[in-house]
Amino acid sequence: MPWGPKTRQERGYGAAWEKLRKKVIERDKGLCQPCLKQGRVTRFQAVDHITSRARAKQLGWSKERTESEANCQCICDPCHAVKTEEEQGKKKHAPKPQIGPDGWPIE
Numbered sequence: 001m002p003w004g005p006k007t008r009q010e011r012g013y014g015a016a017w018e019k020l021r022k023k024v025i026e027r028d029k030g031l032c033q034p035c036l037k038q039g040r041v042t043r044f045q046a047v048d049h050i051t052s053r054a055r056a057k058q059l060g061w062s063k064e065r066t067e068s069e070a071n072c073q074c075i076c077d078p079c080h081a082v083k084t085e086e087e088q089g090k091k092k093h094a095p096k097p098q099i100g101p102d103g104w105p106i107e
Helices: 013-026 031-039 054-057 077-087
Strands: 044-047 072-075
Touching: 013 044, 013 072, 031 072, 031 077, 044 077, 072 077
Parallel strands: none
Antiparallel strands: 044 072
16 A cells, blocks of 8 residues: 555654554454454454544544554454545445354355
8 A cells, every 4th residue: 555755664653653563463362353343263464543543633632542552453454444445435345254163264
């Protein structure tokens, strides 16, 4: 996903973010939290701000609240794409396939 000419450190994802990210991964055991809420066990691909930085700024949140463990979660790429689309007011993707008890998709 293109983010423009700024580096990740210039966007605020430096050493403090890496420390927070590790804590969130450990807390969430590396599992996608939106999937878990729907009864699926899926490995994460990213650590996400539950309330985006942009939205938190609009709400007047402090940096500490925005960058807290409580505002972060492990998330898989498909869930992250749906969440991003919803935040941007775009149409949602088709529903995800059901996952069987063995962790594999049901055809």
